[in-house]
Amino acid sequence: MPDMKVVVCAKQIPDPAAPPLIRPDTHTLDRTGKLILDDSDSYGVEMALQLAGGADDEVTLVSMAPNGETAGLRTALAMGATRAVLISDDALLGSDALGTAKVLAAAIRPIQPDLVIAATESTDGYTGTMPVQLAELLGLPSVTFAKGVAIDGSTVKVQRQTEAGYDDVECPLPAVVTVTAGVVEPRYPSFKGIMAARSKPIDVLTLADLGLAPADVGAAGARQEVTQVSEAEARTAGEIVEDDGEGAQRILAFLEQLKVI
Amino acid sequence: MALDTAWVLAQVGEAGPTSLTLELLTEARNVATKVAAISWGPHVAAAAATLGQYGAGTVYDAGDIGDALPGVPIAAAMASLVDAGNRPDAIFFPASYDGRDIAGRLSAKLDRPVLTNVVGMRSADGHLETEHALFGGTHIALARFTEDPPHLYVVRAKSFTAEALEGGSAPEVVSLAVPDTGSLAAARITGRHEEERSGPALDEAAVVVSGGRGLGGAEHYAMIEELARLLNGAPGASRAIVDAGWVPYSHQVGQTGKTVKPTVYIACGISGATQHMVGMKGSKNIIAVNKDREAPIFSIADLGIVGDVHKVLPALIDALRSRN
Numbered sequence: 001m002p003d004m005k006v007v008v009c010a011k012q013i014p015d016p017a018a019p020p021l022i023r024p025d026t027h028t029l030d031r032t033g034k035l036i037l038d039d040s041d042s043y044g045v046e047m048a049l050q051l052a053g054g055a056d057d058e059v060t061l062v063s064m065a066p067n068g069e070t071a072g073l074r075t076a077l078a079m080g081a082t083r084a085v086l087i088s089d090d091a092l093l094g095s096d097a098l099g100t101a102k103v104l105a106a107a108i109r110p111i112q113p114d115l116v117i118a119a120t121e122s123t124d125g126y127t128g129t130m131p132v133q134l135a136e137l138l139g140l141p142s143v144t145f146a147k148g149v150a151i152d153g154s155t156v157k158v159q160r161q162t163e164a165g166y167d168d169v170e171c172p173l174p175a176v177v178t179v180t181a182g183v184v185e186p187r188y189p190s191f192k193g194i195m196a197a198r199s200k201p202i203d204v205l206t207l208a209d210l211g212l213a214p215a216d217v218g219a220a221g222a223r224q225e226v227t228q229v230s231e232a233e234a235r236t237a238g239e240i241v242e243d244d245g246e247g248a249q250r251i252l253a254f255l256e257q258l259k260v261i
Numbered sequence: 262m263a264l265d266t267a268w269v270l271a272q273v274g275e276a277g278p279t280s281l282t283l284e285l286l287t288e289a290r291n292v293a294t295k296v297a298a299i300s301w302g303p304h305v306a307a308a309a310a311t312l313g314q315y316g317a318g319t320v321y322d323a324g325d326i327g328d329a330l331p332g333v334p335i336a337a338a339m340a341s342l343v344d345a346g347n348r349p350d351a352i353f354f355p356a357s358y359d360g361r362d363i364a365g366r367l368s369a370k371l372d373r374p375v376l377t378n379v380v381g382m383r384s385a386d387g388h389l390e391t392e393h394a395l396f397g398g399t400h401i402a403l404a405r406f407t408e409d410p411p412h413l414y415v416v417r418a419k420s421f422t423a424e425a426l427e428g429g430s431a432p433e434v435v436s437l438a439v440p441d442t443g444s445l446a447a448a449r450i451t452g453r454h455e456e457e458r459s460g461p462a463l464d465e466a467a468v469v470v471s472g473g474r475g476l477g478g479a480e481h482y483a484m485i486e487e488l489a490r491l492l493n494g495a496p497g498a499s500r501a502i503v504d505a506g507w508v509p510y511s512h513q514v515g516q517t518g519k520t521v522k523p524t525v526y527i528a529c530g531i532s533g534a535t536q537h538m539v540g541m542k543g544s545k546n547i548i549a550v551n552k553d554r555e556a557p558i559f560s561i562a563d564l565g566i567v568g569d570v571h572k573v574l575p576a577l578i579d580a581l582r583s584r585n
């Protein structure tokens with residue numbers, strides 16, 4: 001299949017295993033340290049590589065991140081993506097999902113992709129709204145929560161998760177699709193892939209390159225303020241016992257005490 | 262002072278409004294004087310009385326949208342209602358698949374940001390201050406919008422308790438036109454697959470028994486189902502085993518799955534990642550079985566059994582069977 005162009009939204013985030021650093025001034029997550037590829041997006045990258053794996057096909061990563069961060073993009077390039085576009089600009093600090101969608105839409109539009117893939121939700125922000133806002137701004141239909149994606153001519157066929165099972169959904173291309181974890185098994189970058197990724201192109205764009213006004217994005221565009229962040233009330237541990245053969249009886253006694261049985 | 266008007270995106274199925282819809286209506290009437298429901302599909306007329314009982318004075322009915330995904334058409338219908346001069350102070354969307362799609366579409370159409378992951382709210386001086394669960398629920402943020410309304414919010418399930426009004430009255434039902442959005446609305450549902458489930462619904466059951474990767478294999482999930490059946494509860498799962506294909510997604514508990522608040526939650530072979538705990542730590546009582554003494558799930562368990570699921574669960578199942 002010649003010339004299939006897929007864009008993958010690839011978010012670069014602080015290591016989610018480390019305790020979150022919250023900026024005391026804005027009460028938002030400090031993203032100025034080292035960033036990695038959001039694990040949620042590795043599924044989108046893999047899906048794109050499987051759908052557009054031909055020699056003439058192209059998988060372009062698009063990411064908005066502070067400080068010209070490319071570490072996460074290199075990971076996805078090492079998996080096999082063709083190239084990347086990074087939008088990095090101090091004026092983007094404090095952007096919310098809609099602001100992010102405006103920036104990504106401006107970067108994606110000139111690529112004229114057949115398909116845009118994002119994750120259902122990011123690990124750090126998990127608003128789950130950015131991809132649909134992006135679709136609206138690009139003037140494209142969207143199918144969210146895909147647990148299976150196939151391309152059939154100029155149609156994308158999606159198994160979309162629902163509360164009770166799943167729906168088969170068909171949508172003409174170009175379209176935006178969001179994928180859940182489990183849609184495919186992401187490959188590990190090979191040594192060859194890692195070496196090749198070093199010389200793959202990453203275009204770094206600023207807000208001015210995209211023709212966007214600072215007032216529409218960043219903290220100003222978010223038109224919201226976080227007044228306080230505190231640790232949630234923690235539940236405390238109760239009784240922890242080693243199973244010495246009586247574990248089941250302990251559970252039974254507890255259920256009886258709660259009058260569940 | 263309360264807000265003047267709030268809209269609630271009301272999801273209505275054959276069995277009536279979803280429980281999250283009723284939670285949102287209840288909370289909307291706590292923070293606003295007038296509440297309207299926005300709904301669509303073939304069952305709205307039948308559910309209008311219930312929507313009224315929970316606080317909707319008006320029900321806007323966008324009608325049957327057939328096989329279309331609701332994101333585009335319903336957001337377009339809401340946008341034209343706003344453009345026609347209706348200015349609610351707040352619009353509440355359920356944090357469901359379709360709720361998030363409609364919220365995202367409307368946000369971009371109206372060029373208004375959305376506050377998501379709302380788990381609490383209060384109104385003061387005609388302003389709404391919202392609570393948000395961050396980082397898998399380990400932190401709570403307070404936020405507010407800084408521009409004039411309408412303000413858009415996506416609210417998580419089980420953040421509020423649904424309560425019917427004493428002597429609530431029938432709402433006025435107004436039909437809502439869906440504008441033609443052309444190719445934007447081109448996604449079509451061509452087939453629907455529903456898993457058969459017996460017993461109570463996962464997010465309504467008094468007892469939830471969930472299994473994780475510690476079960477060791479898909480075939481061992483039968484223990485979870487049997488235990489749930491014996492306790493008249495519902496079987497749940499961590500995302501790890503949903504992704505691995507052992508059980509369908511509809512079983513998933515957590516940030517991307519269902520939020521549950523049963524009387525008893527029994528976690529079996531589940532480590533207790535923040536994204537799992539955010540969906541179940543509101544349970545009244547938590548029992549955990551895990552062979553690792555250091556598993557994070559023990560930090561929130563009322564009763565923790567450090568042991569092997571393959572020993573503890575069969576013994577528990579036997580004991581329950583012999584009681585019945």
Ligand SMILES: Cc1cc2nc3c(=O)[nH]c(=O)nc-3n(C[C@H](O)[C@H](O)[C@H](O)COP(=O)(O)OP(=O)(O)OC[C@H]3O[C@@H](n4cnc5c(N)ncnc54)[C@H](O)[C@@H]3O)c2cc1C
Nearest residue numbers: 473474475499500501515516517518530531532537552570
């Ligand atoms: C954006 C995002 C959203 C997510 N959403 C969700 C969500 O909605 N729900 C969710 O659950 N997760 C979610 N996750 C995934 C989450 O981070 C964890 O990966 C997942 O919950 C782990 O599942 P688990 O506990 O079954 O597996 P593991 O973490 O692998 O834990 C298995 C446990 O089993 C124990 N064990 C092993 N053998 C035995 C035995 N024989 N007997 C007893 N115990 C045993 C081990 O000690 C271990 O603690 C999300 C992640 C991200 C990034």
Ligand SMILES: Nc1ncnc2c1ncn2[C@@H]1O[C@H](COP(=O)(O)O)[C@@H](O)[C@H]1O
Nearest residue numbers: 009010064118119121122126127128130
């Ligand atoms: N800054 C970003 N750069 C690239 N992709 C993003 C960015 N923010 C969000 N996305 C994409 O949108 C998805 C949903 O993000 P969120 O709205 O934060 O839950 C993510 O998983 C990514 O695929």
